[in-house]
Amino acid sequence: MLHIKTPKTGRARRELKKIAPKLVETGKKTLILHGTKTSNVINNVLTEIYHLKKDNAVKYTKRNDNIRPFESGGETSLEFYSLKTDCSLFVFGSHSKKRPDNLVIGRTYDHHIYDLVEVGVENFKSMLSFSYDKKFAPLIGSKPFFAFIGEGFENVEELKHIKEVLLDLFNGQVVTNLNLAGLDRVFVCTAVSSNKVFFTHCALRMKKSGTIVPRMELVEVGPSMDLVIRRHRLADESLRKQSLKTAPELKMRKEKNVSRDIIEGKIGKVYIPDQQVGSVPLPNKSKGLKRERREAKTKGVGKTHVDKKPKQQDS
């Protein structure tokens, strides 16, 4: 006999529902963790990334000695933590002689590693080192702007990749309705060379300009750092295809027989089935169409007789 387990409380049921696959996903959670050895820089970077993403991030504080995302077998416990915390983005910090101040940013699909980017952190400037008017400080969980500068983001494969990863990491929730008054932060990424990205976080000041579009002004609030790309692994092509699928229910169906015109507006085509003129009975029988009485007499007698018989039997 099959045994099934269902949650005993409504709360547990709701929690399970939250982590179940959805048609429209609400936003990715981020797991922040580190290896056995970390430098001061990496510690600060991880805490500040956690601060930026505090609304949906999980930070682990223990040292993890068996996580090596790029090596086979080194990702098992990472995938397990991703499943455990229901996170599909992770930032893993480590520090070694070979790769000082190392940061691995990766994504998971179905709790298996999807793609990875390894970067080294240089010229790190903490949030605390910036002095600015605190009333401009961005609020937690606000929807950020992104500005990517430099042709490298289009031509160099690694930079193209990190652009997508950074966008996914800091993007937060995909929203359809946006409050314009709540916009208060910008992430600026500049491709300095073919493997170096200058990354900074700015607050946004909207000033009156006389038109409906306010004049934007950026105030650097940090953290800011240089990301030097080391290793990267792109997603498997078939997996990528699968992960980019959208539900057929959500796809916009083409509306048939409706077109739009600038002058006439919405135009619809209506198809009417053929009129079957022959089968339509005439409104009133004209005298010419009536059969003659004589004809009815000669033919009708036999007919009525035959018709009647089965009727009687029927009843």
Add this chain to the structure above:
Amino acid sequence: MSEQNSNFEVDLGNLMAFDPHRHFSTPPSREELVKESLQQGTKLVQAIADSLFSLTSTEDRDGPIVKLPPPTTRLPREKPLPKPRPPTKWEEFAKKKGIKNYKKDKQVFDEQTGTWKRRFGYDRVNDDNDVPIIEAKLTDEPGQDPFAKRRTEKKQRVEKQEKNRLHNLKDAAKVGALPSHVQLAATSLPITGTQAAPKKISKDELGNVAGMAATATASGGKFDKKLVGEKPLKHDKKYRKFLPVVEGSGMGSLERQQTDKVLNKLLSTSSHNILDVNKAVNFYNVKKDKKRKHQGKISSTSSKLKSKKSPYKKMSKKGSSSEGKSKRS
């Protein structure tokens, strides 16, 4: 909805702008770089804002709210798409028969008490437990408690429903479309999409397998050294049962039953070859249905009579003909 805004690529869905024309040939100094980036960033943000603030907005208490277009840079999903649940047995049946769901009132008027009561649940209408007296019928068997009978019947119905439910869940699990709150006991982790948790082999199961492997020697494991912690064989003898040959009652009749069973099986299988009764009946029913439909189209009073008569007339003929056809197909 990406648009070219003075050489910037703007993705309004992600609030992202990209300037692909900037190029740093010589690495600039730190201050210069920061200044340059912020300047360029301001331009880009302004470009996004230009298109963002031109969208139609609805005024809300907290500020103007705009509807964003879908993003052009597609980001991967975090989990695979949920699979649709396969229809249950009942849903399949209802679809075939054209049964439609309709809403029933929660409250029903109870004629016995003259009050409104719930349709289901506690204090429900027409509850078997509330009936104090059951009138005896001619068909009742003496010595049987009608109340107890009702109770067992109810219990059986509930059990049957539970069985059906589990069956439907099993079908859903096969395609990986279990509802999120249901977990098969074999898998300890929540089921997400394609992930099927690996089945763990229990200690007992391992021991059983080891035991089976140990008997796979010529001596049936009799002279093998036992390992530490290895359990003795559960059944080290042959599985043989000798039934008494002398006929009698109880155990004595078992031997006869055994042979009867074998013979019956043989006879029943060979009888099937002569005429597949199920198939013949089906064939007959389908033909009848078709005929009725066909005649329904012509539909005259006289033909109705004929259709009624004809199947009985033709049956004797068809019986023989259907045999042949069913065999061929």
